[in-house]
Amino acid sequence: MPLVRQVRRQRGLALLAKQNGLRLTRQRRLLFSILESAQTHLNAKQLLAEAQKFDPGIDQVTIYRNLAVLKRLGVVDELDLLHLKGDQHYYEARQVRAHSHVACLRCGKVFEFYTPAMKAMNQALAKECGFEVSFSRIEIGGYCAECRKKGDQKREMSDPSREHPEARGEPRHAAHGKP
Numbered sequence: 520m521p522l523v524r525q526v527r528r529q530r531g532l533a534l535l536a537k538q539n540g541l542r543l544t545r546q547r548r549l550l551f552s553i554l555e556s557a558q559t560h561l562n563a564k565q566l567l568a569e570a571q572k573f574d575p576g577i578d579q580v581t582i583y584r585n586l587a588v589l590k591r592l593g594v595v596d597e598l599d600l601l602h603l604k605g606d607q608h609y610y611e612a613r614q615v616r617a618h619s620h621v622a623c624l625r626c627g628k629v630f631e632f633y634t635p636a637m638k639a640m641n642q643a644l645a646k647e648c649g650f651e652v653s654f655s656r657i658e659i660g661g662y663c664a665e666c667r668k669k670g671d672q673k674r675e676m677s678d679p680s681r682e683h684p685e686a687r688g689e690p691r692h693a694a695h696g697k698p
Contacts, residue, residue, distance in 0.1 A: 533547075535594050536592060545574070547589075550582070551612075554612045555612055559629075561609060563586065566586075567579055567582045593653070595610050595612060596612075598611065598620060617638065617641065618637070619631070619637065619659055620656070622661075623660075624660050625666040626666050637655060
């Protein structure tokens with residue numbers, strides 16, 4: 520199964536940010552380094568903890584302020600990963616090519632998947648709708664092979680209160696009390 524790790528940006532965030540006119544502070548360089556070397560998607564709290572290992576003076580406000588700037592520039596993507604762990608948001612360096620995030624609704628395992636079909640979808644949007652795609656992101660929920668082997672899917676299906684809201688056909692925000 521092709522994973523996106525093969526196309527992750529390696530030390531390209533600083534250059535991308537600089538090309539967009541962003542000043543490269545020591546703290547931004549540190550944040551870039553953490554995001555580029557991360558083997559998983561990190562939330563703001565995890566980013567702060569990693570950053571404080573190298574710069575104990577960095578604070579939560581600095582992390583959030585920089586994430587907002589980097590998202591606006593299109594250098595960093597904010598993900599909700601199907602809200603598997605509540606309302607937490609995760610961050611990753613904007614990837615070289617579009618990929619999907621696949622999440623197990625039982626165990627919460629998340630992995631990235633690339634298929635040429637995503638590129639074809641973007642091209643079809645451009646051709647058929649005249650839409651210029653800047654980026655695309657797809658999240659897919661289901662059950663991983665390990666959970667299916669254990670038979671957990673059947674138990675989860677028999678207790679709808681434990682299953683992810685979207686798998687029950689509810690709107691995304693229903694579980695969070697949002698309209």
